[in-house]
Amino acid sequence: MGDWRTEVFAGFVGAILVIPQGITYAYLAGLQPEYGLYCAIFVTLFSSILGTSSMMSGPNTAVAILIGVAVLPLAGRGSPVYIDFVFLLCMMVGLIQLLFWLLRGARIFQYLSPAAISGISAGAGFLIIMASLDSILDLSTFRTTFFYEKLYVIISDATDLVNPYSLVIGISTILGGYIGRRYSARYYIIIAVCTGYLCGLLVAFIWPQPLTELEYLGRMPLQWLPFSIPSVNIEYLMTSIKLVPYAFTIAFIGLAQSLVIVRELKMETDQDIDLDKEVYAQGLANFLAPFFSSFVGSGSFNRTKANRSLGATTPFSGIAAAGFVLILITFLGPVLTYMPMAAMAGTLFIVGADMIKWSDVKHYAQVRSELVIYLATFISIIFFGLATGIVIAVFLSVSVFLLRISQLELSVENKDSGTLLKVKGALFYASVAHLTEKFQSHFGENLTVDLQYTTHIDQSAVDFFIRESSNMAAQGAKLTLLINDQQRRFLKKLGISSDIELISL
Amino acid sequence: MKINHLLICGSLLLLLAPTLSHAQQNQPSIEQLLVEPFLDDYYSNVVYGYEIITDTQKHASRYVGNSLDCSNCHLQAGTQKEALPLNVAGMYPKWRAKNGKRNGIGLRIRECFLYSLDGIMPPEDAPEVLAIAAYITYLSQGEVMGAEPEGRGVPTLPATGYDPNPANGRSVYLEQCSSCHGEQGEGIEEMPAVWGLDSYNKGAGMNGIREAAGFIWANMPFGNGKSLSQQQALDVSAYLNLQYRPADPRDSKFLKLLEDLFN
Numbered sequence: 001m002g003d004w005r006t007e008v009f010a011g012f013v014g015a016i017l018v019i020p021q022g023i024t025y026a027y028l029a030g031l032q033p034e035y036g037l038y039c040a041i042f043v044t045l046f047s048s049i050l051g052t053s054s055m056m057s058g059p060n061t062a063v064a065i066l067i068g069v070a071v072l073p074l075a076g077r078g079s080p081v082y083i084d085f086v087f088l089l090c091m092m093v094g095l096i097q098l099l100f101w102l103l104r105g106a107r108i109f110q111y112l113s114p115a116a117i118s119g120i121s122a123g124a125g126f127l128i129i130m131a132s133l134d135s136i137l138d139l140s141t142f143r144t145t146f147f148y149e150k151l152y153v154i155i156s157d158a159t160d161l162v163n164p165y166s167l168v169i170g171i172s173t174i175l176g177g178y179i180g181r182r183y184s185a186r187y188y189i190i191i192a193v194c195t196g197y198l199c200g201l202l203v204a205f206i207w208p209q210p211l212t213e214l215e216y217l218g219r220m221p222l223q224w225l226p227f228s229i230p231s232v233n234i235e236y237l238m239t240s241i242k243l244v245p246y247a248f249t250i251a252f253i254g255l256a257q258s259l260v261i262v263r264e265l266k267m268e269t270d271q272d273i274d275l276d277k278e279v280y281a282q283g284l285a286n287f288l289a290p291f292f293s294s295f296v297g298s299g300s301f302n303r304t305k306a307n308r309s310l311g312a313t314t315p316f317s318g319i320a321a322a323g324f325v326l327i328l329i330t331f332l333g334p335v336l337t338y339m340p341m342a343a344m345a346g347t348l349f350i351v352g353a354d355m356i357k358w359s360d361v362k363h364y365a366q367v368r369s370e371l372v373i374y375l376a377t378f379i380s381i382i383f384f385g386l387a388t389g390i391v392i393a394v395f396l397s398v399s400v401f402l403l404r405i406s407q408l409e410l411s412v413e414n415k416d417s418g419t420l421l422k423v424k425g426a427l428f429y430a431s432v433a434h435l436t437e438k439f440q441s442h443f444g445e446n447l448t449v450d451l452q453y454t455t456h457i458d459q460s461a462v463d464f465f466i467r468e469s470s471n472m473a474a475q476g477a478k479l480t481l482l483i484n485d486q487q488r489r490f491l492k493k494l495g496i497s498s499d500i501e502l503i504s505l
Numbered sequence: 506m507k508i509n510h511l512l513i514c515g516s517l518l519l520l521l522a523p524t525l526s527h528a529q530q531n532q533p534s535i536e537q538l539l540v541e542p543f544l545d546d547y548y549s550n551v552v553y554g555y556e557i558i559t560d561t562q563k564h565a566s567r568y569v570g571n572s573l574d575c576s577n578c579h580l581q582a583g584t585q586k587e588a589l590p591l592n593v594a595g596m597y598p599k600w601r602a603k604n605g606k607r608n609g610i611g612l613r614i615r616e617c618f619l620y621s622l623d624g625i626m627p628p629e630d631a632p633e634v635l636a637i638a639a640y641i642t643y644l645s646q647g648e649v650m651g652a653e654p655e656g657r658g659v660p661t662l663p664a665t666g667y668d669p670n671p672a673n674g675r676s677v678y679l680e681q682c683s684s685c686h687g688e689q690g691e692g693i694e695e696m697p698a699v700w701g702l703d704s705y706n707k708g709a710g711m712n713g714i715r716e717a718a719g720f721i722w723a724n725m726p727f728g729n730g731k732s733l734s735q736q737q738a739l740d741v742s743a744y745l746n747l748q749y750r751p752a753d754p755r756d757s758k759f760l761k762l763l764e765d766l767f768n
Contacts, residue, residue, distance in 0.1 A: 078632035206759040218567035
């Protein structure tokens with residue numbers, strides 16, 4: 001146990017990283033900043049205690065955006081009813097994730113292609129950048145449907161709309177971040193926040209708030225144990241039906257991200273990780289979250305990465321991180337009061353820009369289907385929103401997957417006894433069509449079909465063989481199948497016709 | 506049998522109809538709303554707004570810099586005449602000299618946070634601001650749009666012929682006010698502070714001698730309004746005006762520093 005110091009230090013860094021994220025993600029979710037901090041404490045704590053890996057959980061961009069998308073149409077941002085709806089949504093998410101665990105559903109996330117995940121992440125990055133513009137330019141009461149309308153209005157009405165003070169703070173934050181990254185790849189977000197904060201102090205020192213109209217974070221009424229009981233009410237239930245599809249999307253996206261992270265950890269470190277247990281940990285942590293005034297979270301790519309590079313290998317680092325968040329905000333609270341929202345938004349901008357990776361585009365450009373998934377996901381997200389984009393991503397991944405497995409590898413050899421057809425792949429209703437063509441082009445000849453490399457045969461394939469063999473018999477040709485024992489048993493069970501000769505290998 | 510039932514139900518509905526439409530016109534009282542919160546966005550915001558006005562420290566602490574609540578000045582949660590009542594939604598938007606702009610009710614609310622509560626100006630779309638605006642709309646139900654409601658603001662005291670005298674004001678304060686507001690203006694027990702760092706700042710409307718005099722004459726000592734003479738009210742108000750309190754947030758700290766450096 002000489003390692004506990006490493007874990008504690010990693011937890012400390014994780015805490016510093018998560019504070020600005022928690023605050024900004026709370027903003028994306030339409031909630032007051034303290035809810036993001038509670039999320040950074042309690043979701044992190046519970047999923048680390050219950051989980052098996054050194055993954056850092058907590059507030060997550062995509063999840064936060066989706067909460068906002070789901071609940072903003074139902075109630076005014078941040079109002080008590082809004083918060084009730086958010087908590088209700090969070091409970092649903094937790095329950096759905098626990099259901100996933102009961103059904104041992106972790107496996108289905110393997111079908112979400114990496115290109116789709118990168119596309120979702122890039123799309124979310126774009127949405128974050130657009131959301132951050134609101135605060136950087138101080139466009140508080142301003143709504144458009146499509147991003148280009150927003151850009152158009154901003155550009156055509158810049159002098160009226162844009163708050164120059166806010167813009168200066170935002171830009172200095174972003175510059176601070178990018179310059180800071182040259183010197184410290186790990187702490188540049190902190191450097192960005194500090195630059196923005198200092199710039200904000202300077203602006204406030206020279207120009208008074210009634211003139212600048214800058215938005216500040218304000219005092220945070222933080223409690224050590226912010227118990228809350230989500231109110232579930234008949235009248236709520238009627239409206240909350242609308243939340244169900246979002247609950248599924250959030251549950252899915254949260255787990256998808258967490259499991260991608262955990263799988264990576266499992267492959268690249270020698271941690272003893274149980275995927276199902278991680279699903280359980282996420283689900284229970286998210287279910288408990290609303291009872292501690294927190295919204296749901298999921299695994300975080302960036303914090304887990306930092307955590308790993310500091311050498312943490314156990315869930316203890318996550319527990320330590322939760323503790324440090326609590327300690328840090330207790331002391332930082334008064335300082336954070338005068339944090340300009342533009343500085344927070346500047347860091348959001350950097351986070352968003354980081355999620356759109358040019359290297360991803362180049363990577364996926366090599367395979368056409370991957371590129372299509374990536375771009376279709378990205379484009380549908382920036383035009384139709386995250387939820388639609390995710391549905392499209394899942395649909396495309398599954399289609400590509402199905403297309404791929406319905407492909408058969410066929411090789412034809414001409415033997416004296418007739419034609420030998422070797423079939424590689426799964427032989428089922430979707431792939432039988434490929435065989436039909438080959439059968440037609442060799443119609444009237446004796447055919448031998450080698451099935452030893454066929455991974456799966458279904459009823460429709462057997463029906464196909466029976467049909468073809470009787471056609472061929474009418475032409476005086478013969479169908480022979482080379483099969484293994486298991487396939488023989490299966491064919492026997494389905495009652496194979498006597499026209500077909502079966503040869504066991 | 507069934508038809509009978511239907512008939513009975515139908516006639517009951519007909520009987521109820523006038524009362525139903527009546528109930529719709531008369532909005533529920535705050536007490537009703539509080540015990541059985543309406544889930545309707547508007548009424549839930551009204552309740553939230555009411556809670557902020559009466560307990561600003563708890564429900565809108567994010568933007569508050571001193572220890573006052575809105576209802577310390579807007580008495581009875583903004584329902585008392587001549588004590589800055591809040592049934593004024595029909596008066597906005599309106600041009601104001603204070604910032605030389607047309608002001609919506611939202612800006613007015615945000616300014617009371619900045620000056621009277623010596624805090625931070627909340628953003629226009631902050632949930633707190635929207636909720637207070639809903640509450641103000643709720644209170645203004647039945648007022649004529651654009652017409653000044655009766656008892657708006659505080660009474661304007663007529664010229665008394667004498668200048669307000671802070672020295673007299675001090676003795677009035679020690680006699681009449683310090684039992685509640687404290688000798689140092691800090692507010693004893695649950696009473697609000699009238700000066701010092703926990704009170705309104707120098708930019709607040711209450712820091713205007715005439716405005717405060719009107720408020721004090723009509724409402725103070727608490728529960729015994731209009732017992733001071735108008736001259737006493739002006740004097741005590743001038744005394745309060747001279748006391749130490751947070752700086753006007755409209756002043757640039759930078760210019761102030763330059764001034765200090767040159768003097």
